Amino acid sequence: MTVHNYLSTLSPKFKAKKYELGTIPAYQYKGTLEKELKAGTITPSQAVDVLEDMLIIREFEEMIVKLRTGAYESCKGYSYRGPTHVSIGQEATSVGCCAAMNYDDFITSTHRGHGDSLAKGCVAIRGMSSAELKARIPESAAGSPKALLEEALENHIYRAIAELFGKEDGYCKGRGGGMHIADFSAGHLGANAIVGGGVPIATGSAMSSRYFKSGKVTCCFAGDGAYANGVVLESLNWASMGQFTNPDYTKEPFGLPIVYAIINNHYGFTGRVDGEVSGTDCVVRRAAGFCENNMHAEVVNGMDVMACMDAMRRAAEICRKGEGPVAMEFDTYRNYGHSLGDPRFEYRTKDEEAIWKKLDPIATFEEQLLANGCITPRKLKALKDKVEERNARMAAKAAWSADPDPADVIKYMYTNTSVEVVPEAFATSKIFEELPEIKRTEAGELSYKDAIKEAMIEEMVRDNRVVQWGEDIAEYGGAFKVTKGLINSFGRDRCFNAPISEACICGTAVGAAMTGQRPVVELMYMDFGLMASDQISNQAAKWHYMSGASIEVPLVYRASVGGGKGYGGQHSQTLESMFAHIPGLYVVYPATPYDAKGMLKSAIRDNNPIMFVESQILYNLKGVVPVEEYLVPLGKADIKRAGDQVTIVTWGPMLHEALAAADQLAADGISAEVIDIRSLVPLDMESILTSVRKTGRCVVASHCVSIGSFTGEIASRIMAEAFDALDAPVMRIGAKDGIAPQAYSLEEAFLPHDYDIVAAVKQII
Numbered sequence: 001m002t003v004h005n006y007l008s009t010l011s012p013k014f015k016a017k018k019y020e021l022g023t024i025p026a027y028q029y030k031g032t033l034e035k036e037l038k039a040g041t042i043t044p045s046q047a048v049d050v051l052e053d054m055l056i057i058r059e060f061e062e063m064i065v066k067l068r069t070g071a072y073e074s075c076k077g078y079s080y081r082g083p084t085h086v087s088i089g090q091e092a093t094s095v096g097c098c099a100a101m102n103y104d105d106f107i108t109s110t111h112r113g114h115g116d117s118l119a120k121g122c123v124a125i126r127g128m129s130s131a132e133l134k135a136r137i138p139e140s141a142a143g144s145p146k147a148l149l150e151e152a153l154e155n156h157i158y159r160a161i162a163e164l165f166g167k168e169d170g171y172c173k174g175r176g177g178g179m180h181i182a183d184f185s186a187g188h189l190g191a192n193a194i195v196g197g198g199v200p201i202a203t204g205s206a207m208s209s210r211y212f213k214s215g216k217v218t219c220c221f222a223g224d225g226a227y228a229n230g231v232v233l234e235s236l237n238w239a240s241m242g243q244f245t246n247p248d249y250t251k252e253p254f255g256l257p258i259v260y261a262i263i264n265n266h267y268g269f270t271g272r273v274d275g276e277v278s279g280t281d282c283v284v285r286r287a288a289g290f291c292e293n294n295m296h297a298e299v300v301n302g303m304d305v306m307a308c309m310d311a312m313r314r315a316a317e318i319c320r321k322g323e324g325p326v327a328m329e330f331d332t333y334r335n336y337g338h339s340l341g342d343p344r345f346e347y348r349t350k351d352e353e354a355i356w357k358k359l360d361p362i363a364t365f366e367e368q369l370l371a372n373g374c375i376t377p378r379k380l381k382a383l384k385d386k387v388e389e390r391n392a393r394m395a396a397k398a399a400w401s402a403d404p405d406p407a408d409v410i411k412y413m414y415t416n417t418s419v420e421v422v423p424e425a426f427a428t429s430k431i432f433e434e435l436p437e438i439k440r441t442e443a444g445e446l447s448y449k450d451a452i453k454e455a456m457i458e459e460m461v462r463d464n465r466v467v468q469w470g471e472d473i474a475e476y477g478g479a480f481k482v483t484k485g486l487i488n489s490f491g492r493d494r495c496f497n498a499p500i501s502e503a504c505i506c507g508t509a510v511g512a513a514m515t516g517q518r519p520v521v522e523l524m525y526m527d528f529g530l531m532a533s534d535q536i537s538n539q540a541a542k543w544h545y546m547s548g549a550s551i552e553v554p555l556v557y558r559a560s561v562g563g564g565k566g567y568g569g570q571h572s573q574t575l576e577s578m579f580a581h582i583p584g585l586y587v588v589y590p591a592t593p594y595d596a597k598g599m600l601k602s603a604i605r606d607n608n609p610i611m612f613v614e615s616q617i618l619y620n621l622k623g624v625v626p627v628e629e630y631l632v633p634l635g636k637a638d639i640k641r642a643g644d645q646v647t648i649v650t651w652g653p654m655l656h657e658a659l660a661a662a663d664q665l666a667a668d669g670i671s672a673e674v675i676d677i678r679s680l681v682p683l684d685m686e687s688i689l690t691s692v693r694k695t696g697r698c699v700v701a702s703h704c705v706s707i708g709s710f711t712g713e714i715a716s717r718i719m720a721e722a723f724d725a726l727d728a729p730v731m732r733i734g735a736k737d738g739i740a741p742q743a744y745s746l747e748e749a750f751l752p753h754d755y756d757i758v759a760a761v762k763q764i765i
């Protein structure tokens with residue numbers, strides 16, 4: 001870890017020159033199974049394993065096809081409901097890539113990822129020690145390593161089918177299904193039903209491998225269609241950053257150990273990459289735009305499993321040497337339509353399908369196995385029978401296995417764990433330069449901004465898994481200087497500038513969190529979180545649940561709200577209500593320096609993904625913050641002023657308007673209790689109800705525009721849960737249902753104030 005020499009001189013470079021994009025080799029592999037056997041890169045029995053894994057996938061996918069028509073004998077009477085994105089035709093790519101990686105490397109996959117998932121599991125299981133296998137199947141009574149391996153493979157197929165069928169025994173306890181299947185114990189970080197959604201996650205996983213120097217490589221499977229998606233291109237840019245690879249910047253350049261495996265089956269849903277929805281038939285040319293070496297881009301015959309293995313072996317080697325990222329395009333074909341509901345002949349011909357069918361990766365590899373004496377015809381038949389019988393038996397077992405209990409419908413939404421004790425390996429942090437000084441006033445006060453900074457410093461010292469990235473947060477200290485000085489103390493590996501790429505800032509955090517880091521990343525303005533809404537809402541928020549609680553995603557998104565500064569419509573939005581609507585995410589919003597520090601420390605230790613909202617107009621607010629260690633629990637409201645005639649429920653900067661309103665009401669003889677909820681999710685409803693039961697009246701106030709605001713959620717819950725105690729309707733105060741204007745006079749009219757609260761209280765008293 002180093003702090004880079006950031007003040008090097010940038011000279012103008014206007015001298016005439018031509019940038020070359022270089023060449024991208026395509027279909028260069030000249031090998032065969034025979035040559036690989038001779039070279040010792042594969043043994044006959046490994047070659048048979050490769051075939052077996054491709055057959056397992058083919059059987060699995062054909063099962064889905066047959067289930068749709070009721071023709072799958074072993075599951076007669078079972079009705080499969082769910083997606084049918086089969087990958088028949090693409091088996092060589094899945095198996096070739098996984099087989100060429102180490103068993104504990106990582107993959108991410110796609111909606112068409114059954115093949116990747118099965119292949120990764122099979123390869124991982126074959127690489128595991130007996131102890132690891134026993135940990136996977138503790139119920140096993142297998143008497144020999146061979147029997148144990150066979151049982152583990154059987155169990156793998158069973159759990160994959162059970163997940164497809166939405167069963168409790170599935171890899172994700174039926175919460176994910178085939179499009180979100182994951183097996184973290186086998187290095188499978190999840191298939192993704194958002195096209196391209198897994199690509200920044202894979203990139204984040206590679207970042208944590210780089211940080212921990214684990215030597216692990218991540219293979220990111222994604223289709224040709226995905227390579228038109230913004231977050232995918234952002235990921236390529238991110239992975240290529242000079243600060244990872246450029247020796248001028250760090251003394252230990254080490255490129256991200258990631259292989260972007262582009263599965264070019266030539267169609268998105270129906271959109272054809274060749275000549276229709278792309279300007280090039282070579283998708284991996286995208287890699288040329290982001291770095292000087294084209295990410296070692298290549299195009300590979302994805303129908304030839306030996307070519308795929310060769311490519312992936314070389315790609316992984318490049319990564320382990322620190323010369324990643326790598327981009328490899330696998331040219332392949334999906335024999336069926338996008339899903340079984342797609343007859344596919346509206347956009348492609350039968351002749352085309354027939355041509356590709358002749359290249360079938362399984363049939364062609366079988367021929368090579370036979371020709372090289374790796375298997376006899378009799379043994380080949382026996383292997384095929386075994387695969388068919390085993391898949392069928394596992395499918396029948398899965399079909400009639402237990403469904404998840406409806407009572408558990410929201411079980412696994414959140415984890416209740418946090419880092420109470422930092423494991424020894426992470427408990428020491430290298431400090432390069434003295435920690436930034438944080439000055440208190442004589443009264444022991446800190447600004448809200450410094451309180452946040454102090455929390456970050458303390459947590460970074462406490463746990464070296466805590467890392468930060470965001471736009472301009474390094475030398476400059478972030479747009480609001482909250483992170484100023486952290487890079488000097490903790491080094492560039494723990495505090496670095498991100499490209500202007502919010503989706504990647506938030507998405508890489510998910511992958512990094514899944515694989516051991518504890519990212520705290522900054523969104524310069526909360527408005528920009530909308531650029532990252534998939535990664536926040538569909539990825540960070542959902543993976544704990546979708547994986548059946550088999551993974552935690554401990555990360556903090558620090559989002560700063562600009563409202564009240566005259567920055568207009570795109571820099572002023574108070575959007576926490578929107579994120580509170582996404583189950584799976586904690587949403588918290590401190591309003592005082594004391595709470596800001598204590599809550600951020602709790603958030604960083606918590607194992608849930610957390611949207612931590614900060615108000616720019618509060619950054620300079622001062623308040624007493626103890627020097628001694630303390631935490632403020634998440635999900636616990638705070639009575640900021642006691643009263644007994646009306647309850648004002650609020651959060652964020654509106655707290656200070658509420659306190660001012662309470663002063664004015666007191667002058668008029670009205671006693672108001674002010675409750676600062678501090679956390680929207682989890683919401684401390686009990687404290688609100690207790691107060692309302694006492695006062696009988698309630699006003700809920702925030703800076704959110706009123707339409708769809710979380711104030712409405714609180715009001716409706718009060719009415720549902722404490723109706724009998726109410727002496728008047730619950731009132732809501734928010735910003736006008738409009739767009740934040742720039743003009744001072746208009747923004748004053750737009751935002752709610754103390755006098756709006758006073759008026760509302762007087763209306764109901």
Ligand SMILES: Cc1ncc(C[n+]2csc(CCOP(=O)(O)OP(=O)(O)O)c2C)c(N)n1
Nearest residue numbers: 112193194195223224225226265267268269
């Ligand atoms: C962000 C997003 N947009 C659209 C879809 C609908 N959709 C599902 S798969 C698919 C095609 C994806 O093409 P590609 O990435 O090439 O993968 P393939 O289906 O060919 O395996 C589309 C458009 C989606 N799931 N996610």
